[in-house]
Amino acid sequence: MTAYDAIVLAGGAAARLGGADKPGLRVGGRTLLDRVLTACPDAGTTVVVGDRRPTARPVTWAREAPPGGGPLAALHAGVRHTSAQSVLVLSADLPFLGTDTVRALLTASAGTGAEGALCHDENGRDQPLVAVYRAEPLRRELALLAAEHGGLAGLPLRLLTGELTLRRVPAGPLASFDCDTWEDIASARARIREHGTVLDEWITAVKEELGLDLDVDTTLLLDLARDAAHGVARPAAPLTTFLVGYAAGRASGAGGGPEAVAEAARKAAALALRWADETGTP
Numbered sequence: 001m002t003a004y005d006a007i008v009l010a011g012g013a014a015a016r017l018g019g020a021d022k023p024g025l026r027v028g029g030r031t032l033l034d035r036v037l038t039a040c041p042d043a044g045t046t047v048v049v050g051d052r053r054p055t056a057r058p059v060t061w062a063r064e065a066p067p068g069g070g071p072l073a074a075l076h077a078g079v080r081h082t083s084a085q086s087v088l089v090l091s092a093d094l095p096f097l098g099t100d101t102v103r104a105l106l107t108a109s110a111g112t113g114a115e116g117a118l119c120h121d122e123n124g125r126d127q128p129l130v131a132v133y134r135a136e137p138l139r140r141e142l143a144l145l146a147a148e149h150g151g152l153a154g155l156p157l158r159l160l161t162g163e164l165t166l167r168r169v170p171a172g173p174l175a176s177f178d179c180d181t182w183e184d185i186a187s188a189r190a191r192i193r194e195h196g197t198v199l200d201e202w203i204t205a206v207k208e209e210l211g212l213d214l215d216v217d218t219t220l221l222l223d224l225a226r227d228a229a230h231g232v233a234r235p236a237a238p239l240t241t242f243l244v245g246y247a248a249g250r251a252s253g254a255g256g257g258p259e260a261v262a263e264a265a266r267k268a269a270a271l272a273l274r275w276a277d278e279t280g281t282p
Helices: 032-038 073-081 099-110 137-149 182-189 198-210 218-229 234-250 257-282
Strands: 005-009 045-050 060-062 086-091 116-121 127-134 167-170
Touching: 005 167, 005 234, 032 198, 045 073, 073 137, 086 099, 086 137, 086 167, 099 116, 099 127, 099 167, 127 137, 218 234, 218 257, 234 257
Parallel strands: 005 045, 005 086, 045 060, 116 167
Antiparallel strands: 086 127, 116 127
């Protein structure tokens, strides 16, 4: 994948949220800012433009001048800390942004003649804060705008995007969903609890909270819990999965990784089935 740096804009006034600390609001137990940072884990440098705060992974901090000076001033503050030829630019209020969208933007921006790529949502709107810009044209246009207007504070993003040759990447219904109001926050919190996604959201949150970088086969562990509950006793399910995790952790010290989890789960599941078979013995 194309090497890139990332700039996350986290310094807005959040007027429609009554001035709340929007990047610090939680959806699914994780702050909006941390959820955005999860979408770009392989950025060479990640710059967050806004007030310092704890984050799930290390970042470089910057602040626009003056504070609250708007997105172009924030971009200028952030791009000074980047060195890659491609710069991913994101707002800090995108709870459902995924790595697949980032990859699509990077691929589109690398096309011949393109100076970047941005998401184009289902309502036909461009999303310039879900975008990848080529660094040289980005710096050039920021400098020209600053010279023309005597600074960047208060200028709208369209002055920048209107001067760049940008590819449009169709965005899914959630990729560019942003949280501008309390209703948006409530909607996001409800959505992650939907049946089809709640387990993935929960596992991701737990891994982040525990500092784990491990692929989890949810189906495998659920099957193990079912076998232990049915073949032994209901309380055996959480105890067995805990012991499997502990065994896999010990094995991972020797380079086991996800394979150690699968092997430990296989052994425990086989034991549970053998245990269940004995209930039918005369």
